Amino acid sequence: MHEMTMINTTQRNHKIWRELKWISALFSLLLFCAVASSASAAEAVLKKASLMPLWSPQSQFAGYYVALDKGIFARHGIDLKIIKAGPGHSPVQALKDGTADFAVIWLTTALQHRSAGTKLVNVAQIIQRSSMMLISRKSSGIQTIADMNGKKVGMWGGDLSIPPRALFNKHGIKVLEVPLAHTVNLFLRGGIDVTSAMWYNEYHTIINSGVDPEELNVFSLNEPGMNFPEDGIYALETTIHNDPALAKAFVAASLEGWRYAFAHPEEALDIVIKYMREAQLPANRIHQKWMLDRMRDLIMPGTRQEMPGILKEKDYEAVGLSMRKGGLIRNYPDYTVFSGRSDAVGK
């Protein structure tokens, strides 16, 4: 019985082997055709483009990484490369240098550079409102913005100081600004009374350093007239002139990437964490999950009917006006010019 099986097996193996030879031959032929055709298709269809996010890989940019990883950019005809970002990398500089075709930049930053002469165009407004907040410990006795007068407030440098400064101006108070780097430890150890924080990032870091939300007073910089929409996708005017279709495809792919990320959060987190590990960054999944969840709140605010990705004229005007008042910019262009709509109309 045992021997019979042995013989059968060998016979079968012989047969399979013969079949395999045929199949492999067929496959090699097919493969050759496929490679030849796809290579020609890629050459024919995919346009090379590059993106520099505002910061190193994290869920704040999940939409782009997911769109890249899931081949959404490729489907929209773009062969995208996401350029290393983070400390020491300026997205605006990258646009100017031409190392990046697109960049994720804050609206305030873009307006400052536009005012300074760099012709940046907002092709999509991703984050619709300010996610920045000021945080104090309840035990410090700071209950209102006015209580911050004369207190040590941790502030990030550059454009990130614009919203809080505008807020302090509005409330007519003066604070002792202490420069912040990348950790929340200065606040946690009591070196400052108030700290700046992003809702999707530092706030959660503070909570997960053992401070309960109930122990904190949180001032969201999101009140009427103070709303500074943050991450948007920008390109140089020339880039859009040269290939307006590319910008459109890029925005469409990015938004699709975001939608996919929100529909499949765990997969999106896997992708983000993969890119974080590639960049040799510590990846705390629960923190990235928090960030992705907040991104959903920030990108898709309010009703479902609102199309994400559009810079609202009302918000734009409010930010421009506020910045001009604060002396941060001399002037700001028309909404249509800044949002690249004039081009679309012109063409």
Place this chain on the structure above:
Amino acid sequence: MRWENSIAIKLVLVISLCSTLIFAVTLGYNYYHSRVILEKELENNARNLAMSLVYRVETELAAVAKVTEGVASSLETGRFSEQELLSLIRTTVEKNPGIYGSTVAFEPYAFNAASRLYAPYFYREKGKIAFSRLENSYQYVPYLYWDWYQIPRELGKLEWSEPYFDEGAGNILMSTCSVPFYGKSGTTKKLKGIVTADISLDSLTKLVSSVKVLKTGYAALLSRNGMLLAHPLKDAVMNETFFSIAEARNDPSLRKLGKKMVRGESGFIHYKSLVGFSSWMYYAPIRSTGWTLAIVFPETELLENVRRLSMTMAAMGFAGILLLIAAVVYIASTITKPLRSLAAATDEIASGNFNAELPTVRSKDEVGVLAHDFHVMMESLKEYIKNLTETTAAKERIQSELKMATDIQASLLPRLFPAFPDRSEFDIYASMDPAKEVGGDFYDFFFIDDTHLCFLIADVSGKGVPAALYMMVAKTLLKSEGQRLGEPDQILNCVNKILAVDNDSCMFATVFCAILNTETGDVRFANAGHNPPLIVDSQGTRYLALKPGFVLGPMPDTVYEAERIILQPGDTLFLYTDGVTEAQNREEELYGEPRLRDALQRAPKDDVAEMIHCIRAEVTRHANGAPQSDDVTMVAIKYRGVDAQYRIPTRRHMNKAVS
């Protein structure tokens, strides 16, 4: 047999259940108590282990802090040239193997007015002391904004930094001890800079990780923010905080525990470790850095010995209970086996077989006693039944004899009516109902000669067989003497004399004896203590007034006198015994003489048979179901005379005396 009816099964069930329960409780308590003892001991062990480890870490940290403070204070007191400063920092690193690197970082323009930032840094690299300038090393963020600089600057005191990767300068995971130093400008103290000493986190976590806690236990180190610094979860080290893990696992209790730890508390708790085992943990703070050291003991490993002991005890207990059950089964069977055979034997006895074999029980216990008693009881029963059978047979024999006696007695009395169908001068009718099988009453009537009818009624003292026998004698004597002598007083005198001879039993009889002249209606009579008869004539019904006379039998010398009355045609003489007048109902009320007289008054007068039947019915009605206590005897004689006008032709029916 159903189980609840079997003693053996009941015993086995109850005893095995009880002993299992007792054993389980004992075992449970033993396990629990061992656990408590172990826990107590464990807490001490854990505390000692944790404290010794904390002490070792603290000693290293304290040494580093002391050196740093020393440098800071010497910078505050003395004036150093750049060369002297560099050599001071270099020596500090060289002389202290615990220090990885050290710098003196100055506030802007505090070192000299020419350069804004100045921070010379000596550190170990590949076993040598390397040098760099931090104002150049940090590519993106100036040293002024690093935690190790900013926090002590703002707080104005020694601070250990949260562990960090010192990218650009030390390029390792480290924690930095920073001490601010000040210079005097006039009266105010002015911050000049920060002195630091770095420790390699690697050597510290190695020390913690090297601690062996049983086989799978471990020691862990947490930062002030709850960051895992040393932990078996390698991926979580320097990436997850206790709180982010709590959030990921959605476990608020873990967060609470983490808060206790970062607050600098110490404690001993039972929890589910981050690795996933049910464990005990002792945690204690490392005061100088605000970190937490935890020693984790996996519960399963700790309780292994207790568990093994408990399992052995359980196995032993189980075997013991099995043995106990076997013993119970044996004892129960020794008790129930004789009981069962006893029960089978008694079943047989109960069904009537008194010769059933009783089992022999040799034991002297309760069962033995019971078996013996059974044996005795069976013997007694056998004896009793035997006696009963004999008695019953005797009684039956007597009964049949009595029945015969009754028949004989009845046949002795004249029972054929009309007794003298060819004599039209009178009618006579009589009846006797004995109270028992045989009675003591009797009556008789017979012709002495052609015109003289002797009739009598008697009642013998006592009842039953003696009375019947006496009655036989009396009746025979009275008839024979009556036919011989022909006078009532002489008859009684003579019979009394005969009866009185050898009358040892002192029996007697009352007798009313009369002789009717059928042609004249003349009645001569003598009474020996009998109830006076009633006469029914044209004047009504009344008791005959007569001399009472003494009873017949006891006294040989008694003399009876004769009296006489004349019956007119149509008159009736009614004789009876005390069985009539003393008939009782249930209320023990006597029928009585007045009632008898009234009844007779109402009774039909033409036919003497109907008259007697009517009285008999009245008496029975009076008794109303009460048992008859005495013989009921009645005789009625109606004189019609020789004249034909009172003669009732052949209407009379044929009656027999009631037997």
